[in-house]
Amino acid sequence: MLRLAYKRQTDRHSSLVRSRFAGFQLRHFSKDSSDKTPVVVPTKVGFGDEAPRMPHVLALPVLNRPLFPGVFTSVTLTEPATIDALESFQHHQRNGYISVFLRKNNPTGVSEGGVLLPTPEVITDPSDLCDVGTFAQITRLNRNLSSAGMKDKSGDEIENSSATLLLLAHRRVDLVSVDEVGPPIDVTISHWPRLDYTGSDDTIRALSNELLSTIREVAQLNPLFRENVQYFSQRFDANDPYRLADFAASVCSAGKPEDLQALLEEKDPEMRLHQALVLLNREREVSKLQQEISAKVEEKMTETQRKYFLMEQLKSIKKELGMEKDDKEAVIEKFRRQLAKYPDVPADVMTTIDAELEKLSTLEMNSSEYNVTRSYLDWLCGVPWGVLSEENYDISTARKVLDRDHYGLEDVKDTILEFIAVGKLKGSVQGKIVCLAGPPGTGKTSIAKSVASSLGREFYRFSVGGLSQVSEIKGHRRTYVGAMPGKIIQCLKTTGTTNPVVLIDEIDKLGHGYQGDPASALLEVLDPSQNSSFTDFFLDIPVDISKVRVNADGDIHVAAGTS
Secondary structure, three states: OHHHHHHOOOOHHHHHHHOOOOOEEEEOOOOOOOOOEEEEEEEOHHHHHHHHOOOOEEEEEEEOOOOOOOEEEEEEEEOHHHHHHHHHHHHOOOOHHHEEEOOOOOOOOOOOOOOOOOOOOOOOOOHHHEEEEEEEEEEEEEEOOEEEEOOOOOOOOOOOOOOEEEEEEEEEEEEEEEOOOOOEEEEEEEEEOOOOOOOHHHHHHHHHHHHHHHHHHHHHOHHHHHHHHHHHHHOOOOHHHHHHHHHHHHOOOOOOOOHHHHHHHHHOOHHHHHHHHHHHHHHHHHHHHHHHHHHHHHHHHHHHHHHHHHHHHHHHHHHHOOOOOOHOOOOOOOOHHHHHOOOOOOHHHHHHHHHHHHHHHHOOOOOOHHHHHHHHOOOOOOOOOOOOOOOOHHHHHHHHHHHOOOOOOOOHHHHHHHHHHHHHHOOOOOOOOEEEEEEOOHHHHHHHHHHHHOOOOOEEEEEEOOOOOOOHHHHHOOOOOOOOHHHHHHHHHOOOOOOOOEEEHHHHHEEEEHHHHEHHHHHHHOOOOHHEEEEOOOOOOOEEOOOEEEEEEEOOOOOEEEO
């Protein structure tokens, strides 16, 4: 025989307990004879309307929706005292009985300020419970493993925990009084008698048929609703309007707490069917809206997938016809076409490029190594190997260009013309450096532009004022994120030739920092015995920059001269 264990506080007199639980047996299950805590055991246990009619039970407030008779419902508990009391039931008796009431205030679990209720099982006022609830049987109670038995650093068990309670509702009950606000909550209840329908009203029959028709329609629209109907279909009688309305309300997920509670409190079969039909109509509209949203999303996804498959097929067809290559092959082909334009690529450079191209062909395009290798090849193939601008050593043309761009400065112009004349005799001007010094705004930079124009070369300028990092001259190593070559290699790629005129501006303001001495790094750029095999940290291969014509300028604070 199943027994319902109901534990009372030890300070209450046992005679009071016996008077309140007339018709039930009081037994002691404690092994300790000093513990006189009585436990209430029903003399009759049954299902549905045959379940015991206990007047005094624990009450459990719930959120969002009340329990309807004949339906299994899972409830999450977070209040420790309530969990302990229900566990005591499970310890003394396998299946116990409680009453379940919807919260009247904040039935959705959210307070007026928009804050979630931490413990919905706790009430502060008896009026927080609705007047009509459900008499339910505890079928299973499980503490969550994540919180049960946890201890703090001192070794004491943590009280805060949660549990999952599975209930089977039997019948409706009226709330007579709240004896203890708790937790746990102790209430006195009055059980509803069984409501049987024996009439043959056409209105009831029409409402029942419409209700069944709506249930079938919603089940076709909503798969989740269909699963609930299939699960609970054996627990109701289609000829009983009371049970039919309860079944319809129990499977509705779009109903508001107030509407569901109103149906729970309704005793008239016609009104109960009307209210259930309203809930089902709302469920049908929500299901239609859900189906429309699902259809739009599916249509969009289908269209996207269709375009993707068509594009992949188009790529495959073009590749078979030789009209198009995949992205990786196109990149490698671009690099090879770019190298074919250069008249003289050094053998060691070509060996490095071939090795990198072979490496690129084996890498996945989504890998980080692919992007690093491609960036390296961009710079290797971007250096104009063997590309030279046609030089002009015509003295008269150089004089016209200098006079056109500047008035006066005869000493400077004569020095530049002498420099060009010597270059005409030697056939080259490499190895010579011109340093222009003077006050700001006197034309140092524009003179360097005129020199480039008179020689027929490309012009590139970069300032080293305040420069304190060697990497600005010699580049970054490829191991760094965002690495790139130094200014000299950038100059070659920008101008597209290996013999531009380069102006190193503000050389008198060159800095010195903890990351190296840029002035020392410039020695490899300016020294004719070294710049034929200049090595940038990023490219990591020798580059001949001996044909680069270097000019430098600075303010009057440094000694002026020409070397």
